[in-house]
Amino acid sequence: MLLFYQKDIVIGEQPLGEEEAKHCLRVLRMQKGDKLYFTDGKGHLAHAVISEDTLKKARIQVIQLETHPNPSFHTHIAIAPTKNIERMEWFVEKCVEIGVHSLSFVLTKYTERSYFNMERIEKKAVSAMKQSLKYWLPTLNAPQSFDNFLTTLTPQNYPQLFIAYVDKTNPTTLFQTAQAHLPTCILIGPEGDFSLDEVEKAQQKGFIKVGLGESRLRTETAGIVACTTMQMIQEK
Amino acid sequence: MLLFYQKDIVIGEQPLGEEEAKHCLRVLRMQKGDKLYFTDGKGHLAHAVISEDTLKKARIQVIQLETHPNPSFHTHIAIAPTKNIERMEWFVEKCVEIGVHSLSFVLTKYTERSYFNMERIEKKAVSAMKQSLKYWLPTLNAPQSFDNFLTTLTPQNYPQLFIAYVDKTNPTTLFQTAQAHLPTCILIGPEGDFSLDEVEKAQQKGFIKVGLGESRLRTETAGIVACTTMQMIQEK
Structure with missing residues (x-):
């Protein structure tokens, strides 16, 4: 078809x-x-x-x-755009194929790119939707500041908030922590990671720090692994 | 570092x-x-x-x-090369980042590419290994025929054999079926899928048919999802 x-x-x-x-x-x-x-x-x-x-x-x-109804669980991935735009296009393509509901591009302190062509991103998303025979295009939010992005989230619209960040106080992974069937937003940092200030602000907003497994992943790979993880969790 | x-x-x-x-x-x-x-x-x-x-x-x-020891579980992904070589290079990069032990390229009936430059594939793997701070380079096996590939596997070296193939007789997914800590080989088909003959031969060899979730995935995405799934299973 x-x-x-x-x-x-x-x-x-x-x-x-x-x-x-x-x-x-x-x-x-x-x-x-x-x-x-x-x-x-x-x-x-x-x-x-x-x-x-x-x-x-x-x-x-x-x-x-x-x-056709939208799948019952809702995954929103908010990612710091990579310097290399192809890596973001690829990330969008793969998230759409695997299944995602919203994608946001968040400009953090160490983000190395502030502008990118949302039209190209949208084209990638449409093409991946067609190719994978899906009937829902994810919501695609244009780049916005980290602070501004945080104001768009409430415990009502996202009962589960995670920030992919690994430090000594944080031994759990997304897979171990997230529950199925709850709208979930996951923040993925840039190559230089989140600043401590950003992590604190996110935690004040209710974000929980999680790892994505044992490996050190590139930004776009972390986004895909988070997306796949949320799919797996629905099957748990 | x-x-x-x-x-x-x-x-x-x-x-x-x-x-x-x-x-x-x-x-x-x-x-x-x-x-x-x-x-x-x-x-x-x-x-x-x-x-x-x-x-x-x-x-x-x-x-x-x-x-440094190799992680205790062993994942071998055998994939039919895609027509577009960049998709295979990207697949290798992502598998190495996420964690994989062997990668094979298998020429099936509907594979649209028979030759590719293993040197470029190896370079991608080395670069991803360095970038993700890993000390083990996966074994990379050059393209070989489907039949030949099957002869390299035994129940001794791979107690878990899966073929990513969805039909009416097969409602289970890799995530639901695979067990942790067992050497596992997963066969991923080409864009035109495996032929019925190939599925039968694989089953005779002990391969179990599994899905990778609800979405229709491209070959390289299926490879990455299989790789991520095997990582998750170790955390189950």
């Missing part, structure tokens, strides 16, 4: 977005009458046919619209 | 390999008398000083040689 993406989908006829039109008509050489599947990344799977196959005026007819 | 790599290390004076010499002397501008750490990827950590800092005649004096 090939899955296409269209931001807003309704039952009936509608124009087909430019990029997907190119993919369907030019790359895959689909024609009027051909069936195809769409998701809007908001839980819908649309069964459609091509009703107009000219590239610039491409249209589809949506015949059926299924609604 | 910065960790360097030298294939064979002994106590006393010895020439420094060309690549690491460039890195130490040219990039990091280290000089005679500077201290540094080496591993041979065979469990040793060497404390050394630079005894000769000319690029072409670079030498080190190894003062102390620590021996």
